[in-house]
Structures are given as C-alpha cells and as structure tokens.
Amino acid sequence: MKNFILTLAFSLTFSALSFGQTDADYTKTLKKMFTVSGTEESYQYAIKQMFVIFKEQSPIVEASVWEEFEKEFSNTSIDKLVEMLAPVYQKYMTQVDLEEMIIFYQTRVGKKYAKNLxxxxxxxxxxxxxxxxxxxxxxxxxxxxxxx
Structure with a gap:
C-alpha cells in the first residue's frame, strides 16, 4: 500500500510538472504566433490608444510618467494577455496547429495577410x-x- 501511494504521488508530481512544461511551451508558441500574425501589433496599438485616453483624462500627469507606464505595460501586459488567452486557444488549437499557423504567417501570403488584417x-x-x-x-x- 505504501509503495502504491508513493508511486501515485510520484506519478501525479511528474504529470503536473510535465503539464506545466507543456503550458509554458504552448504559451511561448502562442506568443510567437501572435507576433508573426500581427496580433501582438494590434494589441500594442490598443494599449497605445488606451494611453491616449488616459493622458486626455489626466493632463496634469507628467509626460515622463506616461512614457514610463507605457513602456512597462506595453511589454508586460502583452505577456500577461497571452498567458490569459492560452487556455482558450488550447481548448480549440493544438500546439501543432499553432506551429502550422506560424509557418503560414512566415510565407509571402501570410505576411501580406498579417500586414493588412x-x-x-x-x-x-x-x-x-x-x-x-x-x-x-x-x-x-x-x-x-x-x-x-
């Protein structure tokens, strides 16, 4: 019985570790797909537009503060968004699907599509x-x- 419990605990730990690794790989692949597809650029544009609105609403805040915030949020918020979206994509798209989409977006037509999307x-x-x-x-x- 003790061996069974140890084996089960080891299996669950190993499964959890490998699942976490798969999630990290999947998230990394999703981020790359967002980059090559132009999706990341669209999100960056949305963030810039949000800052335009924030600046208009709070004109007394110094420009240097807005620049600092914009730089920080442009980098970290996209990564957080990708992490939040990964489970949604994972329900419908496999990692292989994402990799094939990346291949498409690296073609001439894929680049044109991403540019004009x-x-x-x-x-x-x-x-x-x-x-x-x-x-x-x-x-x-x-x-x-x-x-x-």
Missing part, C-alpha cells in the same frame, strides 16, 4: 455595421407593413 477588419466592421443597420431598417419596414 487590421485594415481588413476595420473596413469589414464598418461594412458589417452598415449591413446590420440596413437589415434592421428592412425588418422595421416589414413589421410596419404587417401592422405590428
């Missing part, structure tokens, strides 16, 4: 909003036609 998304969102408004208007018109 933020503009594609921005323009697509605008079109999507117009489309949604048009559908909403059509539904309202049809409801009015039916007297509802």
């Amino acid at each position: 933020s503009m594609i998304m921005q323009e697509s969102m605008e079109i999507g909003q117009q489309w949604g408004m048009k559908i909403g208007q059509e539904i309202a018109y049809k409801l009015k036609e039916k007297g509802k």
Whole structure:
C-alpha cells in the first residue's frame, strides 16, 4: 500500500510538472504566433490608444510618467494577455496547429495577410455595421407593413 501511494504521488508530481512544461511551451508558441500574425501589433496599438485616453483624462500627469507606464505595460501586459488567452486557444488549437499557423504567417501570403488584417477588419466592421443597420431598417419596414 505504501509503495502504491508513493508511486501515485510520484506519478501525479511528474504529470503536473510535465503539464506545466507543456503550458509554458504552448504559451511561448502562442506568443510567437501572435507576433508573426500581427496580433501582438494590434494589441500594442490598443494599449497605445488606451494611453491616449488616459493622458486626455489626466493632463496634469507628467509626460515622463506616461512614457514610463507605457513602456512597462506595453511589454508586460502583452505577456500577461497571452498567458490569459492560452487556455482558450488550447481548448480549440493544438500546439501543432499553432506551429502550422506560424509557418503560414512566415510565407509571402501570410505576411501580406498579417500586414493588412487590421485594415481588413476595420473596413469589414464598418461594412458589417452598415449591413446590420440596413437589415434592421428592412425588418422595421416589414413589421410596419404587417401592422405590428
């Protein structure tokens, strides 16, 4: 019985250590995928935009303080975000999937896609909003036609 408990404890410890290693490897791979896909750049842009808003809201804070904060948060917050997102990605994408995405984003087409993705998304969102408004208007018109 004592041997069984020792074996079980050893197995659980080893499993936990190897699982933690896999998570670290996965997170590192996810970070690389974010970098080559342009996702990290998009997050960096979002952070910069947040600081623009903070600066406008607190104009009495010295520029050097904002520069210090922006530098600190630009580096650490992306790493923390990747760690937070890793479990979500891990539910749907294997490490091999991420590695294959990295390979794609290192191709000519992948680089072009990554470079233009933020503009594609921005323009697509605008079109999507117009489309949604048009559908909403059509539904309202049809409801009015039916007297509802």
